[in-house]
Each structure stands twice: as structure tokens, then as C-alpha cells.
Amino acid sequence: MIETIRSSTRLIAARPLVAIGAAFLTLIVTFAIFAPWIAPFGPDAIDPVNRLLPPGGGHLMGTDHFGRDTFSRVVYGSRLALLIGVGVVVFALGTGVPIGVLSALYPKLGRVLMRMVDVLMSFPSLLLALGLIVILGQGVFNAILAIGLIYLTTTARIVYGVALRLRAEPYVEAARSMGAGTWWVVTRHILPNMISPLMVQASFVFAFAQLGAAALDFLGLGAPPDVPSWGNMLAESRIYITRASWLLLWPGLMIVLTAFSLNLVGDWLRDRMDPRFREMVGK
Amino acid sequence: MGRYILHRTGAAIATLIAASIIIFAFIHLIPGDPVYVMLGDGATPDQVAALRQRLGLDEPVIAQYFIWAGNALQGDLGQSVFFDTPVTQVIAEGAETSILLALITMVWIVGFGIPVGVLAAVRQGRWIDQGLSGLAMLLASVPTFWVGLYLILIFAAGLGWFPSSGYPSIFEEGGLSNLRYLVLPSLALAAPNAALILRLTRASMLDVSREDYVRTARAKGIRPSRVVVRHILRNALLAVVSAFGFTFAALISEAVVTETVFALPGVGRTVVQSILRRDYPVIQGVILIIVCLYLVINLLVDLSYRMLDPRVELE
């Protein structure tokens, strides 16, 4: 406990921005878990009398064209943000890692798989996602698959590269020459060394998933309109931005801050991995 | 050099063929009969049969692919179901907007991203670098459509400096001044991408500055500014240039959203509308063209990289 506090204070002193980012992410998680208790109104509580009220009074972030409290919707929106983020990361890494590892271990299979990954990567990312949405239709789950597909390819490529390098390490060759089975090599040598780069990758994927989901929602191709996602809120606010600019500000700010915090954390994790950096810091 | 060009072009063509198979296949992956999906449930059997025949859907699948691909090679991408005009015409109408938008955006990206990245690298660690790096990371985290909406709010609706939507062609009344319709959209598109180029330039500069030959250059006693430009930047740009292909792909992707926000009559908006209207021939045709373009650009970037870096062996 003391150690956590101590290392936390060290982090805050050394990289204050990263600490703020981590704090913001904690806030988002808190919003998501405790939404019903934090939000003063329900996300769908229509109140036509109080439409388009600016921030103030009982409405911290104002109300929208249906009179719904923006703050409450923002709080509930964090649930979707987390759901999408976790879903995309699980899908992208859950499929990308096995593909990458298998490709590195079995070169013949690997050539075929990597070729297929290359073909998928020849599609600009959002188009790939749109294509999958066309086939599968709208919806949160489909959006997760669609966006996940994009990052499946990048993850597979990264994992392939790392696994290839690790497989060529002398100690792995030594182990195999002593008769170690493939599975042993994977679990003992390859996977543990991938944890750091995967954590970095996960942070960035989580961050870009927010932006991708917001774009899909905005186009009307992601979460259904009745779901309170930040992207949907922005889509609905479009016609009212001149009259009610707070409707544009808050959901967008949440997206930006969430993605920014994740990027900061990912960057920090990547710096920690870099041996040059560790030398300088004296670890 | 020649053999390398041949080899890479061959690989690109192979990828294009594979991609075209995927693009073609996805109509048939849609649950339900595509014809009914396009026409809706209220379609009469005659309409269904007519559309089915027009789209050639009564042939075996493999044959359909070759027909489609064969036609595509000759410049015929089929007919738009919604507009009843050739797909190529639909694309051509949006091409001018999208191409100009992409070019202007690249100007912002390169004009801002590279010089500022160099500045951040040269002043590494000091306030200006930390500020710029932080700003870059922030910009990379913003959704382009949000930036776009804010730009409209402030500069179009608010200050009235720029129009908020639409784009009349520069070949029509107004001429080149019509480009001002593309200013705000291109800025919105440029924001996150310029940030990425900034960070890449900075990282590349810092990596190169640690190389031995930079130490040799300094040892000669030449001016620091010359070391930066002639030795560090020259080599750092190699990594940045090779990212241009990826940047262009990102531009294409995000242009879809930006064109929707600014109601620009470009190819991206056509894609979105076609998806909503279930106009599958158009979706197929546009994606095929875009993938083709992306592969060509990547090929060109790759080849030019080989030419810029004399070290690279042209196997």
C-alpha cells in the first residue's frame, strides 16, 4: 500500500500529465460503474419544458432538444465508451495475438496469414469498418467487430514481428535443441516478453476505438440512436450548435479527454519499456 | 532497379486482386437476398427479376466475379441502383472535391507537421518541446468531425470568414476563390494527421541525432544549423516520407466523415449515402477505386523511398 502511494507520488512529480490522465480514466470508470447514483437524471428523461437550457441551475451541462440533462447522458455515455474500448481491445488482441504468434511459429502458415493481413490492410481503416457494418448492419456489437477488425491487423503485424524476433533469440534455439515443445516455448518465452508491447498497443487501440466509435455513431452507423453514446449526442446536436453550443462541447470533450488520457498512458508505458530511457532514469 | 519495380508492382497487383475478391464477395455475405435488401420488402416479383438480371445475379458466383472484374478493367463498374447512372460517373462527380480536399489537407499537414516537429526535436526537453509534444498528442486525440463542427461554429456561423457547407467547383462561377469552401474542412482533416506527422518527425529527428555520423558531422566544426538540416533532417525525412502512404489512407478514411459534416459533394459522402441507401454497386465501385488508389500511392512512396536512400539494396 505504502509502495503504491510512494510510486504514485513519484509518477505525479515526474510526469504530471500522465498522472492527470490516469486520474481522468479512473473518473470515467467511476462514472460507468456508478452511473445511476452519479447522474441526477435518467439518460432518457424527456422534459420538453426545459429544452435547450444552457449550463446552470440543476443542469450542470445544460439540456438538449428533448430536455434531457446533458450531464446525466454524458455519465451514462461513459458506459458505452468503456464497453466499446474493452470490446475492441479484447477482439483485436484476442484474434491478433494468436494470428501473429502462429504465423511466427509456422512459417508456411505464417506467409499465408500475413498475406491475408496485408490485403485487409490495403483498405483504409474506416472503410474497412464501414464495409463490415454494411454486411453486419448497425449496432454496438457490430461496431466493436468492425473497429476491432482494423486493429486486429495492426496487432497481428506487431505480434508477428516481435514473435519472429523472439523465436530467433539464442536462448529459444537452445531450448528447442534440448527438446522443448512448441507450446512450452510460446508460454515461457514468447508471451511473457510480449506483455509490455501489448499493453502499449492496448492503450492506443482503446484510444482509437473511442474515435472510431464516435465517427461511426456520428454517421448513424454505430450505436442505435436511442443509446446515449457520446458520438450519438454529437450527431443529434448538429442542428442546434449555433443555439446550444454546450451540446457540442461536453460530449466531444469527453471523447477527446478519454482518448488523450489513454494516449498519454500508452506513451508513458512505451517510454518505460525503452531501455535507453530506463538507463537515464537509473532503474 | 527494374526488377525491383516489377516485383513490387506484381505484389501490389496481387493484393489488389485479392482485395477485389473481398469487395465483390461482401455483397454475397450480406444476410438475406441482396436484391430484396436493395428494393425493400414491397418489391414486385417483376422488379426483383429485372434487378436480378440487370445485376447479373442469376449467374454462378464465380462467373459473376469475373464479369464484374472484367468490366472493371475496361472502366465499367456497373450502374448505380439509386441514380440509374454509371457508377464511374457517380465517382467522377465527386472526384474533384475529394482530390482537392486531400491535396490542401496534405499542404497543411506537411507545412505544419514537419517544421514544428523539427523545432520540437531541436529544442528537446525544454518547455517549447514539452508544450508542442503535448499539443500534438492532444490533437491526435480529437475526432475530426468535432473539430469540423467547432470550426463551423467559430469561423463560419460566428465570424463568417468561411462558408460552412457545400463546394461549388472551381471550374464554375467563382473560380479559384471557391477554394475557400475547402479551408475549414481541410483544417479539420489536417488536425490529427498533422499531429501524427509532427510526432513522427520529432521522433525520427531524435533517433537520427543519436547516430554516429551526426557526431562526425559535429566534430568537423560546421555550424549546428547545418548539422540539423544537412545531416539530421535529411535522414530523418526518410522515415517521415515512408509514412505518407499511411497518412493518405487515413485522410481517405476520415474524409468520409468530414465531407458529411461539411456537406461536401465528394466521394466520401457518396460512400456514406450509398451505404444508407443500399446502393451496392456504388459501394463496391468506390471502395475498389479507393483501394486501387491507396495501393498505387503506397507503391509510389515505396519506390521513391528506395531512390531517396542510396543505401537500400535494390534486390
Added chain:
Amino acid sequence: MTGAHTTDPILSVSDLVVAVAGRIKIVRGVSFDIAPGEILGLVGESGCGKSMTSLAAMGLLPPAIGVTKGRILLGGTDITRLAPHERVDRGCGRIAMIFQEPMTSLNPVLRIGDQIEEAIRVHDPDVVPAVRARELLDMVRIPDAAHQLSAFPHELSGGMRQRVMIAIALACRPSVLIADEPTTALDVTVQRQVLGLIRELCDTLDMGVLFITHDLGVVAQLADRVAVMYAGGLVETGDVVPLFAAPLHPYTAGLMGCLPDPDSDDPLLATIPGSAPRPDEVGDGCPFAPRCPRVADICRRGAVPVRHTDTGQAVRCHFPLNGEAST
């Protein structure tokens, strides 16, 4: 630690202290002189601070590492802490350096001729750069000089690239040449050629040479005088012949004992027990004390005095091998 000279030294280093972040000392109070036409071999194991000493002399220390004390004089002018372009501005640019890795020390996207001419334009503004570049390539014995001027570095072998590095160094018209392990990365046969070239240039141009290496064999062949470095400080200096014949410091003797003797029947290679301390681990007293076979209590505390012999050698030890001991 200086030796006795009749002419003024061209490079004079006095009590040089180099530290990381101002705190951890990696060079602790090093002093030596080099006379024109003389080759001083700076020997020591990896990490003893010899490279940092040379980088300090050139003004090329990496960021966060700096000279905290001491002075460096080039031909009588103080160049301590000056970056190369600052030295050139003040008219004392005539010191040049060649590095260990010829494969990575040349800019890969620029032609050889351009890289040499760049140095010429800084130090020799009155000559025609292209002509002078050819002259320099001839001087370092690169065949087909005219053709090589337009070549790129990757088209040349390691030995040739090192010669180009020497040519670039010569373009600076140096009175002092620092060579940091220039042949370590080269084949043995190429080594001989490059070493021969350095010796020849030193003689004809009357340059002082600071030759850094961990290879005692090279030092024995090439150097006029030797300085032995350990854990950031000099432990012994002297003329090469007497020093090799009768080393005074236990560390020097240990190094020479480590050389495999082809005539010996002993199956084991002699080693010095233990390992060199890290810069932050060096404490009070003699840094070699933990590993020295002659150590006594007095060695562990306080500064160690320097003794000079009449053969021109100097040693920093309480119990040097010529029998003079501290009481």
C-alpha cells in the same frame, strides 16, 4: 601526471574531471601532455573513461555529461567546454577525431566527396575543395580517388571508410589527432595498414596523436608513450619501452600478465580477479584496491601520491613494483 618534454606540448590536459549530471564522475582528475609528432597510447579496459576523456577534449560530450573541473589546452589556447564550431570561431579548430565504427560514422545519403569537402570549407576556406579532397584521398592511400569522391559510404569497405574518416580529419589541418579505437572493428590485415598510415601521417605532418585502445599489442607497436587508465583515473604513464619492460603499477602488470604467452605451458589464462568498479561505486582511496595483490590499509583511504622515476615514468601507487613503498 606529466612526463618531461623539451618542446611545448601541443595538447595539454590538466586535472580533467568529467561528470554525469554534475554528480557521478566518470573521469576523475586526469592530466597528460602530448608533444608534436608524438603518439600517446591511452590504454584501459572498457568503461574506464578513456573515450569520455577524448570526447571532452573535442567538445563532443553527450548531453547531460560535462566537464566539471580541469583545463584542456590546444597549442596553448584554452578549449575546455568549447563545442567544435565554437572552437572554429575562435580560431582553434585544429584538433580532429576518428571513431571506432567506420561503418556508421559516415552520413549514408551524402557522397564521400561532399562529406570531405564540408570539412575543408570550414577549416581551409582558401583552397578549391574538390582539389583538396582528392589530395587528401591520395594522402590516405585510397586508390582511384577521383572515382571514390562520388561514391556513397555503403559502397566502400570498412578499411576504406576508416581511411575516409582519416581524410576528413586531415581536412581540419589538425595539430592533434584523436583516434578512438579506430581499428578495433577492422580485420587484422587492414588494421596493420591503417595503423601504418597513422604512424606515417604523424611523422610527416608532425601531429600529436592520442591513440585510445584496449589492445596492448597495438600500443606496443605504435605508441611512443603510454598512459594507463583505470576507473576514471590514470595509474601509470611512461615511455613505451621501459613501461612494457618493467611496469610499475600492479594493474599494468596484471594487464600484461593477461596477454597469452605462446611459449608458456600453463593451460590457464592469467586474469585479474574481480571486476572494475562502476563510476558511482568508486569510493575513497585507490580504486584498484579491491583487486590488488599488494593492497594494504593505507591504500583504502585518502589520496594516492604520484611518484616519478628517472626513466620518465610516473605511477600513482603506494606500493609500486620498483620497490619504492609508502611507509
